Amino acid sequence: MRQANFGDTVLYDPEELAEVELECQAYVFLRERDVHAISEPAEQPRSGMYL
Numbered sequence: 001m002r003q004a005n006f007g008d009t010v011l012y013d014p015e016e017l018a019e020v021e022l023e024c025q026a027y028v029f030l031r032e033r034d035v036h037a038i039s040e041p042a043e044q045p046r047s048g049m050y051l
Contacts, residue, residue: 004038011037 004010013036018029 004035009039010035011039 010030012030012034016030016034020027020029
């Protein structure tokens, strides 16, 4: 299970989203299966391995 938190940067297909605006703030709704990747914070140590 992917765990996304508020403020995370995620990779998703722009055609698979629902957008809504509340109080002049735009929000994007995604299903869990539409999230392709979640970026890691830069302060975590890197293993040196690439995917």
